[in-house]
Amino acid sequence: MKNKILIIDDDSDFVEAISLILSANGYEPIKALSGEEGFNKAKHESPDLILLDMIMAYKDEGAEIARALSQDISLKNTPVILVTGLRKDEGLDPKSKMGELPVKAIIDKPVDPEVLLKNIRTYMQSSGDEHRKMVDEVTKIANRWKDKEGNLVMILHDIQGHYGFVPRQISFELSRLLDVPLARIYEVITFYNYFKLKAPGKYIISVCMGTACYLKGAPQILRELRSLLGVEEGGTSKDGLFHLQVVRCLGCCGLAPVIMINGKVHGKLTKESVKEIIDQYASKEKQENG
Amino acid sequence: MGKLTYKDLTELRKKNAFNTGDYIKVGMTTSGIAAGADEVYALFTEEKKKRNLQIEVKKFGYAGLSNIEPVVQVSLKGMGNFIYRNVDKARALEIIERCIQKKQAINEYIYKGEEDKKQLRIVLRNCDKIDPERIEDYIGEGGYELLARSLLKSSPDKVIEELKISGLRGRGGGGYPTWMKWNFAKGVVSDQKFIVCNGDEGDPGAYMDRSILEGDPHSVIEGMLIGGYVTGASKGFFYIRAEYPLAIERVEKALRQARSYGLLGEGILGSNFNFDIEIRLGAGAFVCGEETALIASIEGRRGYPSPRPPYPSIKGLWDKPTVINNVETLANIPAIIEKGGKWFASIGSLTSKGTKVFALTGKVVNSGLIEVPMGITLREIVYGIGGGAGDVKKIKAVQTGGPSGGVIPCDFLDTPVDYENLLKLGSIMGSGGMIVMDEGDCMVDIAKFYMRFCVDESCGKCSPCRIGTYQMLQYLKKISAGEATESDIEELERICSAVQKAALCGLGQTAPNPIISTLRYFRQEYLEHIKNKRCAAGICKISSIKEAKDDKGKNK
């Protein structure tokens, strides 16, 4: 999908001209003719890069917008390029104070299209492209469930299926796409045990603590795993390989005690056999990754 | 594949009705695969190709005793049908070479099925026969015929009448008369109604519903379709635990296949009945098995229960009339329509009709899924089918109803199992988990285990459950550690009473049951922990602490 660039400038001719250059070079321009409109569109359209004028309704408005953008957690990683006419004769030397502003680059007006495009390409490469990729992926997942009511839980399942957990940036993106307050998304994620807020290890070990497994020694298996891996329940081993969690009843009671590693069930475990299994996975990792 | 008419359905059934050729069937459900059935299946498929054998290799959704898995059925012309137990790769090879190629029965691991004689498989009727991933198999066994009959030759009122006569009660644990639920929803005028299949089987030690969904998903779909027709609903939902990936996969496949035949969608079987089903997943919250919490979950919110009234059949999902039925309940529906309510009512006890699927586990020789008529005694189940505890320790009690249930000591093993009798004994039928415990299990520890479960799974909305379960757990820990006094039992009982009465939903209201039940029958075990600081079963870690304390004293 095309990278989106937001242009914020009260000069509508300028905005039109830049939009044409951007469209001609494969970008999708978003236009805003005031600071407030610009901030609003940044929040609602999640652009990959922002071009910002310095002086609009009042002196320093551009600076204030740049600061507001950098304070907003969902927008602070969006690269901002200041595009401004040097106005030394008005007693403003923008360049002097601009070093303090949270922008990536400053381009002078009148704009040289080559300089503009070069800067854009640089910052797209460093962060804009990744942002677009993330937005596209999340949009695809959200669209699968677009017309279904109550889709939040299912969308979170798909997000976790894709990323392994639910990163905070993604939650912000979902909040924007689904028009659901961030608080609702976190309420749901933290209520249901299934969803994770931190990246788990490569292998997720679920120890079944159902009644049959409990009676047949699951607590001992859990203890053994905790000491073997050096983690508590809900934690990931230091090498990032194993994540340990307890689940209620995998329904393999005939094979109690049971653990599941990334979907594969291992049953009739003893302290010794569980150590063997972990060793198998660890040596497989070594083989594959040296 | 195209939309079926009734005539098409009948022809399809005739085409798939009889298995005339030789076959090998491997029991492929989660527990079977955990025991290695997928490798066995792969081996059979490979060997068939290698040796160019004229035999079909198929799957079936085995739902039976799990200590004999992987289970393999073999049918050879001229020899008959055999069931082989505990088939690993070596035995699989043997079956190929000795049984199939040399036509010899391998008696060493034939499963004779003595335990099956006491069973009556209605819900699990197809699980030994069909491949759950082939809708044609289901149709061959008469599947969707009952939907057709209801749609085209009956009426919603007539179906409700049959259900009423049958006496079918909710199999999720509530035991509520199914016909009543359907009737309430039917009576509400609404532009939309829903049928929800509750597959959030969260009771630890229970996996009946999972096995039905993995072994015979179409029976549940057909049940939902009939329910939709009767109540006037046009949309259904499967709510399945996320921890059941194979069940989800099989239900997804079944829905796709049903849709491709026009058995879901618009104008089903040429009538003007429209119905389609969507799957929604749970996400690790036991409380979402409770009806109003389930509704909140499907609506994309925190799974908090709501006060009732209003009841879901009147005002449920998105405020529309919603019937929520357990998987097993729905699987019964086609059978009842086929053979009639009177037939169903002839099975079982006075108040509890039909059969119940139990997951018999714990300290028994034969553990796994069984389906028995209501009214069978616990003794017949535990000893007759379960084979008793073997030569290990003596059986002490049978636990039913999971964290909402209670223990039944062996003095009462001759009790006929039904809803009311179990209630009288201080337990509940529950969803079907039945755990056998022996002298090596400590009743205080069991109560603690279930209470810890309730603390973890409490949604936290209401104070009695949120704080009450936590406090009950603290008291149990204290007793278990040998640090309690007798007045602690009084406090524990006081909290039990308040939580039972003031909790908002069934989870909280029944959370004290394991404590109340173990105190009723095994109070002396509690007192033993308190007065003598001793755990007779040797589970609770008291003695070591006491010894350490004594040692410290000695060193002084």
Added chain:
Amino acid sequence: MIKARINNIIVEVDEGTTILDAARKVNINIPTLCKHPDLDSSASCGVCVVKVKNSRKLLRACCTPIEEGMDIITHDNELQSVRRTVIELILSNHPNDCLQCARNQNCELQKLASDFGIREVSFPQFLRNLPVDSSTRAITLVPEKCILCGRCVQVCQNLQDVWALSFLERGVETRISPAGDINLSESPCIHCGQCSAHCPTGAIAEYDQTKKVWNALYDDKKYCVVQIAPAVRVAIGEAFNFKEGENLTGKLYAALRRLGFEAVFDTSFGADVTVMEEATEFVERFVHHKGKLPLITTCCPSWVDFMEKFYPDMIEHFSSTKSPHEIVGVLSKTYYAQKNKINPGSIYVVSIMPCTSKKYEITRSSEMFASTFQDVDVSLTTREIARMIKQAGIDFVNLPEEEPDHILGDYTGAGVIFGATGGVMEAALRTAYFLATGKNTKVIEFSQARGLKGIKEAGIDINGTIIKIAVAHGMGNVEYILNNVRKAVLANEPVPYHFIEIMACPGGCVGGGGQPYGVTDKLRILRAQGLYSDDASKQIRFAHENHFVKKLYEEFLGKPLGEKSEEILHTRYKPRPLYKK
């Protein structure tokens, strides 16, 4: 009507009435804890359980509707025992430090424990180790004291549509927190304090700044002046057992002087000045087409914050006039200081507000320092000043009525009705009428702007021209109004309203987040009535006829929207981040 029996007394009620409300008709107040009359029942505490014949289970009175023929018992041995145990359970998870708590003597949990004669909690106490959050410097969250009744979440999410607060985790780990465990100041919180107004315990309270004010009062180098908001005078009485809604302006002035303030002003005077500026703004936009319509009021800082965070696209519709107390603040340190030859650097301005958000407003932007000092130094809530009066031992009840310092304290009926929803609109219209026509309107009271309806839309006839107004209170009512405006703008149609008044707190400032606890619709009405009575009793009811306001413009400001006004009485707005973390 349906009939039921409660404790053997027959009661007749409308369909849909809950057992709780029905019981009140027969003089029974079934004990409750989590229920609040403003909000839907969450059914969480379990205290209000009652017995209903033919029901196996006990039912919650707060949410169970009466059915024909229901037979209900509201108290017997079993119910008492259950309720006591439930209360004890709640107390076992609550810190026992009532003596050091903001809600000492005014706490719903404390009252319940006291009524039930709880002398001992036999269950072991366990507390959650959660940090206190005062990051907003306006509201303080003390999660340890939270009983998870869910009122604040309902208020913040459903009533106010801000979604700053939410539940996190589940079971015994459940807690109230902004999304993803950040500080309140990093969240969308607009500081309206409605959460604290509805909280039954000390879990959410105002950020107490009384110590700061005491220090200033006892500092010889500081010249302390104070102003009281309209809504304070009709609510302060509740802290001293006066009748609800009674107007205690005179006693308040007296009490504040006795506390040690050198001058006592009135924010209602500032309101009159706001009317001058804002009505002129309106006439500019409406009559002379200079600027966008509709014009939206901005004296509510929570509303301003809401707009800057959620809908910055509407910023150009905002009136640039500051809020009344900021106006009194800046005038104290300029006009007042100059006239009385006091060093403005020594003036310490304290605002007494019904509002927690003003604590945030006084440093929200550089324009709040227009006097070259911080124009308002501290804002206290009604609750805080009541405590200060008591601490000083002032016998409030028997104080004589006194006058304010008129220069910034004399007010008209228009100024004082700012405290009720619709009051700003009414006051501004009275003056706009005069500015547009040169005469005073015959109809002084605009009843269409009054009352508790969440959204009030009306057409006001000003000498033949219809001004379309909209008045809303409670942030949840805002989206409807703004969407109507946006739709019209997009479609290039005439706007549906010319003038909009928005207040964040339901009822307007009388129901503010800093008012005495226990607000209900009944109280909101009584307090507002107190203000409307004050207006009706006043000789001068038009802001533009206030002698001291006229003098202010003659001697100092020049004219409304003139250069001096623009310099010190107006402010700008900018988009703000929703989430800072």
